[in-house]
Amino acid sequence: MFRKPIGKRLPGNLALASVHSSLTRIAYSRQLKTLALLAAAAVFFTVFLSPGMAGSQQYGAPKVPYFSILANNGQTYSPEYLKGNVVLIMFWATWCPYCKKAMPHMSTIASEYSNAPFTLLGICGSKDREAWQNYIQQHQLRWPQYWDSDLRMTHLFGARGIPNFFLIDKDGYLVAHWVGWDDSLTSRVQKLIDHALAQPRRQ
Numbered sequence: 001m002f003r004k005p006i007g008k009r010l011p012g013n014l015a016l017a018s019v020h021s022s023l024t025r026i027a028y029s030r031q032l033k034t035l036a037l038l039a040a041a042a043v044f045f046t047v048f049l050s051p052g053m054a055g056s057q058q059y060g061a062p063k064v065p066y067f068s069i070l071a072n073n074g075q076t077y078s079p080e081y082l083k084g085n086v087v088l089i090m091f092w093a094t095w096c097p098y099c100k101k102a103m104p105h106m107s108t109i110a111s112e113y114s115n116a117p118f119t120l121l122g123i124c125g126s127k128d129r130e131a132w133q134n135y136i137q138q139h140q141l142r143w144p145q146y147w148d149s150d151l152r153m154t155h156l157f158g159a160r161g162i163p164n165f166f167l168i169d170k171d172g173y174l175v176a177h178w179v180g181w182d183d184s185l186t187s188r189v190q191k192l193i194d195h196a197l198a199q200p201r202r203q
Contacts, residue, residue, distance in 0.1 A: 071144035079172045085117045086196040091164040094126040094135045099163045102181035110143040
């Protein structure tokens with residue numbers, strides 16, 4: 001197993017740095033399944049914008065890379081389309097037990113913010129399309145999902161380990177990033193979403 005600093009440059013220039021520019025480190029292995037198991041022991045959380053702080057741009061938060069994906073609801077999502085919305089992207093897989101644990105909380109968040117300028121996107125890196133479709137139906141995931149069969153989005157965001165979350169503000173800047181899931185995170189994530197929703201658009 002190797003260790004990699006969060007602040008290291010990742011594909012798409014999505015470099016993750018701490019608010020105070022100090023480097024934290026995130027454990028990872030070459031196998032996503034091993035990483036999913038590691039997520040049970042700890043959740044790695046980097047906040048670029050937290051309640052009470054000024055705009056994330058002031059703290060050097062990176063802008064997310066360009067992407068264009070066709071989700072299972074027939075809608076094409078891109079940074080341009082999502083502009084004006086706070087966006088939470090969840091990278092997951094059908095075999096991941098901690099992804100399964102997070103799903104009810106994600107569905108709750110999707111429902112609670114359904115009337116807000118907020119979008120929750122699921123990116124699944126599983127190889128079996130049928131298993132992905134069955135999982136969505138079985139767990140009643142009613143928020144948009146994308147099958148990342150070639151792991152293009154996974155590599156673009158440098159999403160090592162699952163579940164892997166990226167919270168993005170109305171102008172496409174990263175607000176927070178975390179790997180793993182713990183049920184206690186729900187209220188913290190909702191506070192971050194609320195704060196991002198309350199911020200005005202950049203001029």
